[in-house]
Amino acid sequence: MDLGSSYVDEVDNSMEFELVEDSSEESVENEDAMSSSFYVGLELPDPEDTTQDIFTCSGCYTKMDRVMMLVTNAGVCDHHFCMSCIDQFRERAGSEKFNCPSCGQAVISVCENRYAIELASVLQQNQITPVQLEELERQNQNLQQELAQQRREMEYLDQRRKEEKEKLRRSLNSEREQNNQLSQQMENILASHSEYKTRSESLIHELEQKIAATKQSAEIQLQNLDKERENLLRMQQDQKQQSSGAISALQEKIQAMEKKIKVNNVLQKNLERMCQKTISELHEREGEVKNVRARMKKESVQRTKSQPDSIIDSLSRSVTGLIWTNETEQNKIDLVKSISLYDIREIRGNRKDGRVRKAVTHTGGSMVALKRVNFDVSVLPDQSVLGTLGSFWRSKSEQDIQTERLRRLEAQTEAFREAMLLFKLNSDYLLPLNGVVKTNEPGMFYLELPFIEFDLDYAMEYRGGSLTRETICNIIYQLLLGVYYMHSGNIVHRHLSPATILTNDIQRIYIGGTSFAISIESPPPFPAVPCQHVDCIAPELLYMSSEQQPSSAWKPIDMWAVGTILGFLLRQQPLFRASQTSEVLTSILSVSDCTLDEENELVSKFYPLKKAFSTLKQGSYPQKSLRDKFPSDSSSSAIDLCSKLLRFHPSERLTAEEALRHPFFNSISANKVPAACTVGFECKDEDVPAFAEQYCPSVFC
Known part of the structure; x- marks a missing residue:
C-alpha cells in the first residue's frame, strides 16, 4: 500500500470550503488568507512517534480508533482529538468552525490521518525496516514537493481571483456612481414636476376665474339680447299687422307671375325640342354641308368671310336668336334672389374655403347648394363705364378708356360664364341653375344649384367595398x-x-x-x-x-x-x-x-x-x-x-x-x-x- 498517495487522497476528499457572503472587505480578506494558507505547515506525522502518542486523544486522553487531524489557517495542528471531543467542540461553538482548545488556533476543517493509522499499525506489528522508513521518508518528501507545487498554484489562482474581485469592485463602484447620478436626476425631475404642477394649478385657477367671469358676462349679454329680442318681436308683430294687407296683395302678384313663368317654361321647352329635332336632321346632312362649305370657299374668299362658316352655324345662331327673342318678347326673367331667403349652413365638398355651402330655403324648407362666385367690383354700375363723364374718365385717353372697358368686360364674362352655361345647357347629367343669389357684400354672389349629398370620391370611401x-x-x-x-x-x-x-x-x-x-x-x-x-x-x-x-x-x-x-x-x-x-x-x-x-x-x-x-x-x-x-x-x-x-x-x-x-x-x-x-x-x-x-x-x- 502506498501510504503517501492514500494520505493525499484523503486530505483532498475531506477538505470542505464554505464561502460565506459578507459585504465587508475584512471577511473577503479572511477567506483569501484561509484559502492561501491551507497547506502552509501541513506535515506528515513523524514515524518515530510512539503508538501511544498517535492513538491518545489530546482532549480526553483516551485511546482513539480514528486519528482526526485539525486543519487551521496556519496549517495542520499538532494536536489530535477523537470524534467525540470534536463533536463537543462544534456543539459549544455552535458551528462547524471552532478553536483548538490546546493551541487556540481557528479550525476550518477536520480530516482523518490514515497515514498515521497505517504507521501505527506497522509499528505495533514490528514489521517496519529501515529501508521501508527511508521509502516512507522519500514518499513524504515527494508529497511535500507536490504540496508546495499545489500551494504555488493556489497562490496564482488566489491572485487571479483577487484581480477579478478588484475589477468587480471597481465595476460596482462605477454602478454606484451611475445610480447616484440617476438618483440626482430623478430628484431634479421630481422637483421640476412639482414646480410644473404648482404652476399648472395656478394657471388652471386663473382660467377658472376667467371662465367664471366670461360666463357671468355672457349671461348678462344673453339677458340683454333676450330683452332686445322681445322688443324686436313686439315691433315685428306691429309691423306685421300694418303690412298684412300689402302682403296679401303681393302674394296675388307673385301667383300671377308664377303662372306666367310656367307658361314661359313650357314655351321654352317646346322650342328646345324643336331645336333638337332640327339639329338632329342637320347632322344627317353634315356631309352635304361640308361639300357646300368647300365649294363656297373656292368661289369667293371675300364672300366666305362675310357669310357664316356653315349652314349649321347659321341655323344654330338663328335658333338661339329665336329662343332669346321669344323670351325677350315675354316678361323678362330675373334669376336673381335675395340671400335673406336662405339659411346658410355647413361647408360642402373638399374645398375648405367655403366656396360651396349647404343651405335651406325659408319658404318650403328645401335643401339647396350655394356656390360662391367672386367678381371684380369695378363692374358695378357706380364704377362702370357709365361713369365716363366723371373726373376719372376725363383724365384718361381714348385708348385707356377702351382698355378699361375691355378689362371690365372680361371680368364680367369670367364671373357669369358658369351661370350662363348651367342655365342654357339642358341635360339630365348636368346640374341645372336654379337662380343667382345676391349678397350684401360687393363683388360676390351665389349660384343656387340642386343639393347633391356626395361626390364620387367620398361616396366610394363612405360606401366601402x-x-x-x-x-x-x-x-x-x-x-x-x-x-x-x-x-x-x-x-x-x-x-x-x-x-x-x-x-x-x-x-x-x-x-x-x-x-x-x-x-x-x-x-x-x-x-x-x-x-x-x-x-x-x-x-x-x-x-x-x-x-x-x-x-x-x-x-x-x-x-x-x-x-x-x-x-x-x-x-x-x-x-x-x-x-x-x-x-x-x-x-x-x-x-x-x-x-x-x-x-x-x-x-x-x-x-x-x-x-x-x-x-x-x-x-x-x-x-x-x-x-x-x-x-x-x-x-x-x-x-x-x-x-x-x-x-x-x-x-x-x-x-x-x-x-x-x-x-x-x-x-x-x-x-x-x-x-x-x-x-x-x-x-x-x-x-x-x-x-x-x-x-x-x-x-x-
Whole structure:
C-alpha cells in the first residue's frame, strides 16, 4: 500500500470550503488568507512517534480508533482529538468552525490521518525496516514537493481571483456612481414636476376665474339680447299687422307671375325640342354641308368671310336668336334672389374655403347648394363705364378708356360664364341653375344649384367595398353622355375628376365643378385650370401649361379624365397615385399602354418629359402594363376601354361618341347615341354680357 498517495487522497476528499457572503472587505480578506494558507505547515506525522502518542486523544486522553487531524489557517495542528471531543467542540461553538482548545488556533476543517493509522499499525506489528522508513521518508518528501507545487498554484489562482474581485469592485463602484447620478436626476425631475404642477394649478385657477367671469358676462349679454329680442318681436308683430294687407296683395302678384313663368317654361321647352329635332336632321346632312362649305370657299374668299362658316352655324345662331327673342318678347326673367331667403349652413365638398355651402330655403324648407362666385367690383354700375363723364374718365385717353372697358368686360364674362352655361345647357347629367343669389357684400354672389349629398370620391370611401361591373358601367355611361352633350356643343369641362362627379346613391350621377368649363369657340387664351386632382390630369398638361394648349386639344383632355375615373372605379384607388405633377408624369410613362417613345421629338423639346424618362432609367418606377394595375377579376372590355381613353397622344384617344359605342356598354346601350345628347346652340364668351343683362340685371343694383 502506498501510504503517501492514500494520505493525499484523503486530505483532498475531506477538505470542505464554505464561502460565506459578507459585504465587508475584512471577511473577503479572511477567506483569501484561509484559502492561501491551507497547506502552509501541513506535515506528515513523524514515524518515530510512539503508538501511544498517535492513538491518545489530546482532549480526553483516551485511546482513539480514528486519528482526526485539525486543519487551521496556519496549517495542520499538532494536536489530535477523537470524534467525540470534536463533536463537543462544534456543539459549544455552535458551528462547524471552532478553536483548538490546546493551541487556540481557528479550525476550518477536520480530516482523518490514515497515514498515521497505517504507521501505527506497522509499528505495533514490528514489521517496519529501515529501508521501508527511508521509502516512507522519500514518499513524504515527494508529497511535500507536490504540496508546495499545489500551494504555488493556489497562490496564482488566489491572485487571479483577487484581480477579478478588484475589477468587480471597481465595476460596482462605477454602478454606484451611475445610480447616484440617476438618483440626482430623478430628484431634479421630481422637483421640476412639482414646480410644473404648482404652476399648472395656478394657471388652471386663473382660467377658472376667467371662465367664471366670461360666463357671468355672457349671461348678462344673453339677458340683454333676450330683452332686445322681445322688443324686436313686439315691433315685428306691429309691423306685421300694418303690412298684412300689402302682403296679401303681393302674394296675388307673385301667383300671377308664377303662372306666367310656367307658361314661359313650357314655351321654352317646346322650342328646345324643336331645336333638337332640327339639329338632329342637320347632322344627317353634315356631309352635304361640308361639300357646300368647300365649294363656297373656292368661289369667293371675300364672300366666305362675310357669310357664316356653315349652314349649321347659321341655323344654330338663328335658333338661339329665336329662343332669346321669344323670351325677350315675354316678361323678362330675373334669376336673381335675395340671400335673406336662405339659411346658410355647413361647408360642402373638399374645398375648405367655403366656396360651396349647404343651405335651406325659408319658404318650403328645401335643401339647396350655394356656390360662391367672386367678381371684380369695378363692374358695378357706380364704377362702370357709365361713369365716363366723371373726373376719372376725363383724365384718361381714348385708348385707356377702351382698355378699361375691355378689362371690365372680361371680368364680367369670367364671373357669369358658369351661370350662363348651367342655365342654357339642358341635360339630365348636368346640374341645372336654379337662380343667382345676391349678397350684401360687393363683388360676390351665389349660384343656387340642386343639393347633391356626395361626390364620387367620398361616396366610394363612405360606401366601402368594390362596385359591381353593372354599377361601374352605368356610372361611366352616364358620365360619357354628359361629356358628349357638352362636346357636341363645343363646350369642354376641363376639370373632370371623382371630386366633380356628384351622386346621392352611386346609381345616378351629375357632372359638377363647371367653374372652368368654356366654349372652345371663345377667343383664346383660355383661363388656366388648377392643379387639383393631379392623378386625373392629362400628360400634355404635365409638360405644357394649360395656356399653351390649343382649343382643339381640350376635348381629348376631358376624355383622358374619363379614363382615369374608370380606372379609379375599377381599382378603388387612383390609377396614377402621386403628390406632384412630375411624379404623375413618370407614373404614366411607366405604363406600357400609356407611354411615349423616348426618341420622340417631344422628349427633347420639353424638359419635364426628359426628366421623367431619366427617373424611369433609375428603376424607381418598374415598367408595367395597364392590365397589371387592375384586379385579376376586372372586365377585359373595361380595361380595353380604359386603355383606348388613356393614349399618350391626344389624337389617338376615343371621342365621347366613340366611347359610347364601345362593347363595354353593350348591356345598356344599343350602340346609338341618344338624340337628347346633342346641344343645339353654342355658348360663347361673347354671349355672357347679354345673358347677365337679361337674366341677372339686379346683381349690379
